[in-house]
Amino acid sequence: xxxxxxxxxxxxxxxxxxxxxxxxxxxxxxxxxxxxxxxxxxxxxxxxxxxxxxxxxxxxxxxxxxxxxxxxxxxxxxxxxxxxxxxxxxxxxxxxxxxxxxxxxxxxxxxxxxxxxxxxxxxxxxxxxxxxxxxxxxxxxxxxxxxxxxxxxxxxxxxxxxxxxxxxxxxxxxxxxxxxxxxxxxxxxxxxxxxxxxxxxxxxxxxxxxxxxxxxxxxxxxxxxxxxxxxxxxxxxxxxxxxxxxxxxxxxxxxxxxxxxxxxxxxxxxxxxxxxxxxxxxxxxxxxxxxxxxxxxxxxxxxxxxxxxxxxxxxxxxxxxxxxxxxxxxxxxxxxxxxxxxxxxxxxxxxxxxxxxxxxxxxxxxxxxxxxxxxxxxxxxxxxxxxxxxxxxxxxxxxxxxxxxxxxxxxxxxxxxxxxxxxxxxxxxxxxxxxxxxxxxxxxxxxxxxxxxxxxxxxxxxxxxxxxxxxxxxxxxxxxxxxxx
Numbered sequence: 001x002x003x004x005x006x007x008x009x010x011x012x013x014x015x016x017x018x019x020x021x022x023x024x025x026x027x028x029x030x031x032x033x034x035x036x037x038x039x040x041x042x043x044x045x046x047x048x049x050x051x052x053x054x055x056x057x058x059x060x061x062x063x064x065x066x067x068x069x070x071x072x073x074x075x076x077x078x079x080x081x082x083x084x085x086x087x088x089x090x091x092x093x094x095x096x097x098x099x100x101x102x103x104x105x106x107x108x109x110x111x112x113x114x115x116x117x118x119x120x121x122x123x124x125x126x127x128x129x130x131x132x133x134x135x136x137x138x139x140x141x142x143x144x145x146x147x148x149x150x151x152x153x154x155x156x157x158x159x160x161x162x163x164x165x166x167x168x169x170x171x172x173x174x175x176x177x178x179x180x181x182x183x184x185x186x187x188x189x190x191x192x193x194x195x196x197x198x199x200x201x202x203x204x205x206x207x208x209x210x211x212x213x214x215x216x217x218x219x220x221x222x223x224x225x226x227x228x229x230x231x232x233x234x235x236x237x238x239x240x241x242x243x244x245x246x247x248x249x250x251x252x253x254x255x256x257x258x259x260x261x262x263x264x265x266x267x268x269x270x271x272x273x274x275x276x277x278x279x280x281x282x283x284x285x286x287x288x289x290x291x292x293x294x295x296x297x298x299x300x301x302x303x304x305x306x307x308x309x310x311x312x313x314x315x316x317x318x319x320x321x322x323x324x325x326x327x328x329x330x331x332x333x334x335x336x337x338x339x340x341x342x343x344x345x346x347x348x349x350x351x352x353x354x355x356x357x358x359x360x361x362x363x364x365x366x367x368x369x370x371x372x373x374x375x376x377x378x379x380x381x382x383x384x385x386x387x388x389x390x391x392x393x394x395x396x397x398x399x400x401x402x403x404x405x406x407x408x409x410x411x412x413x414x415x416x417x418x419x420x421x422x423x424x425x426x427x428x429x430x431x432x433x434x435x436x437x438x439x440x441x442x443x444x445x446x447x448x449x450x451x452x453x454x455x456x457x458x459x460x461x462x463x464x465x466x467x468x469x470x471x472x473x474x475x476x477x478x479x480x481x482x483x484x485x
Contacts, residue, residue: 068397279410
């Protein structure tokens, strides 16, 4: 991608782009602790309440690839601005909603805006910072704000709900979007359209519908069970649509997912491991607040405050990740990070019904924050390494899709396992003990997934011989530890 205007300050532009990522992560987590109040405020049923979360996640996960490709073809700054505008307007509409259909529709529109702005912002970061230490530091900032946004969502969600009402969690996101929008206009340089050829409408349609059916089936399975006919039907539709997508892509002259993308660097393995990390990530921030509120009896505000040490560790790990990678190599960095996070989750799997924050959550939270952030930064780097500039937006959309879809699968499976364990324990134990039994199972399985992912990390050393254009790639400089493999 060729920048058409002189970059006034890459650091200032990075701050704006990181702010865009912060707002996406904030909107993802800010509703979690306010769901009971939202349910009462707009008259939702228990099953309907889940769609306040699912509508956002469904639109976000299904449209990320489309958003990434649109950024490549139409211009990344242009798509970022459009995504921010839609995102902010939808956030305002959600806060003003007085009925459940309007609220859920606004959340879906919010997810659509996020699906446009997230890959466009990441692609712009890659353009501003070429491969090397500078890009590593920039992606470290990206990881830090991602973790901070998730933790800030829990904290702000609790504080605003208690002090001003649930509507203000959406107003806060809308207000936060405005300076990012202004900063993008003022501080992010315009760029030319980089992609060539026509937009792949058949491929876009089939893969979007496939992802929609998959995420919808997974979220429904958490409530209705895996053998429900509608869930099985959704999975069957997903299989048919994915098959159609593969067939369409083979014949299209400008496919949505060109083969060159998967021949670049370590894109395939990086995305596979990101999906596994995502399966744990989203589940962790689903179950942890539930344990704090339903078992330990914490208020929404105290629950949010409890996320601060984890957020601080996350920001520290994101800052250290590029430095650690340069010293010991990408593979060793990812492996060590996954093992650190797994250790924290194993610690969490020993929580008790009569535990305390200091004894049961503080230490594990710090380990998890460090491991999660370092792994996220490194896997993001690997997932976009060696990608041709004209495909940077698509690569950003793909890695976000991998994390989001992996998270949807992981949460659906873990919610089923936790629910089954809780139901069995409830036969002969009080509710706090029964709930804790389910959460212990969820955290233990998360740890096992991460240990398995760490075992796959050596695959990161495998490189393809050809780059995105069929020539030898020119990857980012690597430390001696990685070059020896």
